[in-house]
Amino acid sequence: MDYMAKELTQDQIVEKRASLIAHAITILDSEGPDALTLRRLAVEAGVSRSTPYLYFKDKAALKDAMQVEGFIMLTSAYKKALEGLTHNRMRMKSLGDTYVAFALAHPELYELIFLTKSRRAPMSDKLAKVVDAYCVLTEEPMQAAWDAGELSMEPERLNKVLWVSLHGLLSLNRAGVIGGQSDFEALRADLGKILCFGFLPDEGRQELKTIYAPDLD
Amino acid sequence: MDYMAKELTQDQIVEKRASLIAHAITILDSEGPDALTLRRLAVEAGVSRSTPYLYFKDKAALKDAMQVEGFIMLTSAYKKALEGLTHNRMRMKSLGDTYVAFALAHPELYELIFLTKSRRAPMSDKLAKVVDAYCVLTEEPMQAAWDAGELSMEPERLNKVLWVSLHGLLSLNRAGVIGGQSDFEALRADLGKILCFGFLPDEGRQELKTIYAPDLD
DNA sequence: TATATTAATTGACACTGTCAATTGACATTG
DNA sequence: CAATGTCAATTGACAGTGTCAATTAATATA
Incomplete structure (x- = not known):
């Protein structure tokens, strides 16, 4: 067996952590959550059974780190996707x-990201920071649209509404409860239409408003 | 140890199954998924370690049964909630x-219902039937509204859109990623407003339509 | 009364998360 | 330069899990 230098630098630690997280994501995405085992992760990383405990307090802590990494992946995918787009x-x-695309390409990781394993524990500082950066990015185009008078709701609030809708679509579709593959795109289009225009028809909109949403502004 | 009659009637079997499922739901809802253990379920049901295997092929099969039971609970809650309401x-x-209310009262069961533990397995016949009955109930008022010309989309499609939205709201809120308890009601109101009227403002709606949704009808 | 049937139990196994005790390479000191 | 201390990393050990084969024992039937 070979051994490393005596005292690890901070960089070495984060590197080792990152490599464990990355491999954990690989296992999760390719074989599902049941296959993600600390022991297997260790042996596939070429280290021994309990080495991961030097870098993660728990299996739960590993999952928390994977969640953070998931948001980072999404955020950087956003940055790439926005490159060169001005409209x-x-x-x-x-x-x-x-x-x-992210949710469909990494369904298992996506599910892990949006599952509360930690029972009612508040977000860690690291996660909160990453989610913040994520939201700044998604809100930015909405802010521009809002400034242009193209939206009926403030960007911060609308952002959450749209996020919620898209997540619901992906989550229920994955649950298999909402219809197969072909339905997905149709349902997505339906959702887009409703989000743009609402489910109230153009005719009689004002009168229906008093019926369906008497308490809304 | 006491023993039962030699050959169990079908009724006895479904009764035993039902009682196991009910108790499993109790454990899940009160202490979370990690506490739901086949061994514990067995001992708390007063039977021995591997008796559940006489009624469920697997732990996964038990969860499938719990999922079905969840839909049944929701469906009967709907029936009760609709009693006496004519408007x-x-x-x-x-x-x-x-x-x-159901999702907030039974967060763990709710999560189990909408999680695909079975990897890409198609819905069981039993589940499909229960989900069907569920959808018939939820679509009925929308059908009436549609007949009255109050909707801009067919009930079956709109039902899915609203389901998706509500599920997304509950799921992200539970994930803790979308804001605390007080935000929840505000976000729900925002979602309701957008679903009714869309995120396009009343002014310039027609022109914006060509920008935001050129491919929608 | 003896036998067959079958619900239910116990024994056993591989596997998991977890941590205490141990190892061994390196940095530091006398 | 040799002895010592430090600390990353390993192994040993344990309780708990899902699962199934072998076993038990109660009852219907003959």
């Missing part, structure tokens, strides 16, 4: 497409 | 409230 509408569409 | 708008609102 505001295109930027918004590109973000949505990137989100969907 | 169509009230019926729709009541369904939505019931859905949200």
Whole structure:
């Protein structure tokens, strides 16, 4: 057996952590959550059974780190997707497409990201920071649209509404409860239409408003 | 140890199954998924370690059964919630409230229901049937509204859109990624507004339509 | 009364997360 | 330069899990 230098630099630690996280994501995405085992992760990383415990307190801590990494991956995918796009509408569409593509390409990681394993524990500082950076990016095109008077709701609030809708679409589709592969695109189009225009028809909109949403502004 | 009659009737079997499922849901909802252990379920049911295997092929099979039971619970909650309500708008609102209340009252069960543990396995016949009955109930008020010309989309499609939106709201909120308890109601109101009226403002709606949704009808 | 049937139990195994005890390479000191 | 201390990393060990084969024992039937 070979051994490393005595005292690890901070860089070495984060590098080792990162490589463990990356490999954990590989296992998760290729074989599902049941295959993600600390022991297997260790042996495939060429280290011994309990070495991961030097870098992660827990299996839960590893998952938390994977969640953070997932947001980072999404954020950098967004940055790439926005490159060279100036038209505001295109930027918004590109973000949505990137989100969907990510969720479909990494379904297991996507599921892990949006699952609360930690029971009612508040977000870690690191996660909060990463989510913040994520939201800044997604809100930016909406802010521009808002400034141009093209939206009926403030960007920060609308951003959450759209996020929620898209996540629901992906989550229910993956659950298999909402219809097969072909339905997915149709449902996505339906969702887009409703989000743009609402489910109230153009005729009689004002009167229906008092019926369906008497308490909204 | 006491033993039962030699040959179990079909009724006895489904009763035993049902009681195991019910208790499994109790454990899940009160202590979370990690606490739901076949061995613990067995001992708390007063039977021995591997008795559950006489009623469920797998732990996964137990979870599948719990998923079916979850849909049944939701469906019967709907029926109760609709009792005595004749106004169509009230019926729709009541369904939505019931859905949200169920998800908040049984967060763990709710999560289990909408998680695909079985990797890409198609829905079982039993589940498909239950989901069908579920959808019939939720679509009914929308069908009435559609007949009255109050909707811009066919009930079956709109039902999925609204389901997706509500599920996304609950799922992201539970994930803790979307904001705390107080934000929840505000976000729900925002979502309701966007779903009713869309995110395009009333002014310039027609022109914006060509920008934001050139490919929609 | 003896036998067959079958629900239910126990024994056993491989595997998991986890941590205490141990190892061994290196940096530091006398 | 040899002895010592430090600390990353390994191994040993344990409780707990899902799962199934072998076993038990109660009852219907003959």
